[in-house]
Amino acid sequence: MKNSLILLSFIFIFSLNSSAQDKFSTKQGTVFFEANVPSFEPVEAKHENVSAILKNDGTFAALALVTGFRFKIALMEEHFNENFAESATYPKITFKGKIKDFEASKLTEEITEFTIIGTFSMHGKEKEVKLPVKVYKKNGIVYVSSQFSLKPEDFDIKIPSVVSKKIAEEIDVTVNLQLNKM
Amino acid sequence: MRNLKKILLALLIVLIGLFIGYNYLYHDHRDISSEEAEIKVNAEKLTKMFQLNEASTVLNKTVVVWGKITEIEDNTFTIDGKVHCTFKVLPASNKIGDSISVKGRCIGYDDLFEIVKLDQCSIL
Known part of the structure; x- marks a missing residue:
């Protein structure tokens, strides 16, 4: 009797522990950005291979390989890689942070707004940001989405004056992640 | 006149x-599926190339990689747990455990999952 009680409490503690360390992840997250200026060719790209890991306590990490951004116009993609993002030198864009007041196990199907505080690292520069995120959970999958703006100058990305009129000063970014339990 | x-x-x-x-x-x-691959290696070797700082020789290049399918998710295969391949349309006939060769464009090394990622893949 005593033994089984001990065993039971062990199982209980273990199960608590496992839920506290639950992880959700994806390798196929999408990031879309646009820097459109009216009446010029649209400057936009999509990435469908973004990796992300979210822990139960809101700890979050994401990684986008710069070369994976696809533009509609091939020349734009080449310029983006060679002149702006310099993907050969800086192959990754990463984000590390934590969602405030978050607990994945308490998520419901209702979309809830949270704030994530973290650091973007791109083009050899880092920037701390505070961004809004919308999160919900359905059939065990955690859905995370966010929309925000970034300035290329914050990451030391210089837009040559020849094309600066064709690229917006602020880049609008949309992130969509479907995180499966690991 | x-x-x-x-x-x-x-x-x-x-x-x-x-x-x-x-x-x-x-x-x-670029049409990756019709390009001649510059690098032809197994999944393990491709991952090693990144650990050995040879990234510049494979980044944005067309590569052929082979091994066994260890995971199928959405429109992607993972080969030998090391190389993640994204297809436009996933070939329906392949299943976990199959030995395959895939041609794709190498977009880099993902240190979150410790895998190499390929996009625009096709089965050889």
């Missing part, structure tokens, strides 16, 4: 210029 010829010639030059300019600005995307 001579004037007309000059005008026609000038027009032709302008048209050719426009044509070249347009083709430069709007040239097609």
